Amino acid sequence: MSTDRRELAGFAAVGLLAYAVDLALFSALRGPAALGPLTAKSLSFVAGCTVAYLGNARGTYRHTRATGVRPYAVFVAVNLAGALVQLLCLAVSHYGLGLTSQRADTVSGAVVGMALATVLRFWGTRTLVFRAEGRVGSWTG
Numbered sequence: 001m002s003t004d005r006r007e008l009a010g011f012a013a014v015g016l017l018a019y020a021v022d023l024a025l026f027s028a029l030r031g032p033a034a035l036g037p038l039t040a041k042s043l044s045f046v047a048g049c050t051v052a053y054l055g056n057a058r059g060t061y062r063h064t065r066a067t068g069v070r071p072y073a074v075f076v077a078v079n080l081a082g083a084l085v086q087l088l089c090l091a092v093s094h095y096g097l098g099l100t101s102q103r104a105d106t107v108s109g110a111v112v113g114m115a116l117a118t119v120l121r122f123w124g125t126r127t128l129v130f131r132a133e134g135r136v137g138s139w140t141g
Contacts, residue, residue: 010060022048061130078124086113
């Protein structure tokens with residue numbers, strides 16, 4: 001398996017784990033803990049980002065030298081940008097195009113938005129957070 005494919009596979013695996021943590025924690029905080037939706041989502045987002053960062057730092061990108069608070073802060077910023085992409089897709093579809101069904105909202109936010117956000121997150125994680133010195137010929141620089 002090529003380095004780029006291995007990197008993409010590792011990023012995807014870590015992302016799935018982080019998504020599962022985010023979803024499970026959100027559900028627990030909304031249900032048994034009875035927190036409000038924004039508080040629950042904020043806490044689950046931070047937990048999911050932390051799992052994704054640690055998984056990428058110790059797994060997918062362990063060969064880089066990203067240390068300290070800065071890489072984590074940039075990672076969170078990249079993930080917030082991804083979340084904004086998802087919200088933008090939903091807003092354009094729902095309010096701009098008038099596609100207001102639950103199915104349309106799901107497709108625009110959780111399918112199209114998630115796909116675009118994942119591309120942004122992969123690029124940002126790879127180029128802004130876990131930069132590999134001397135990466136030549138890479139499609140993201």
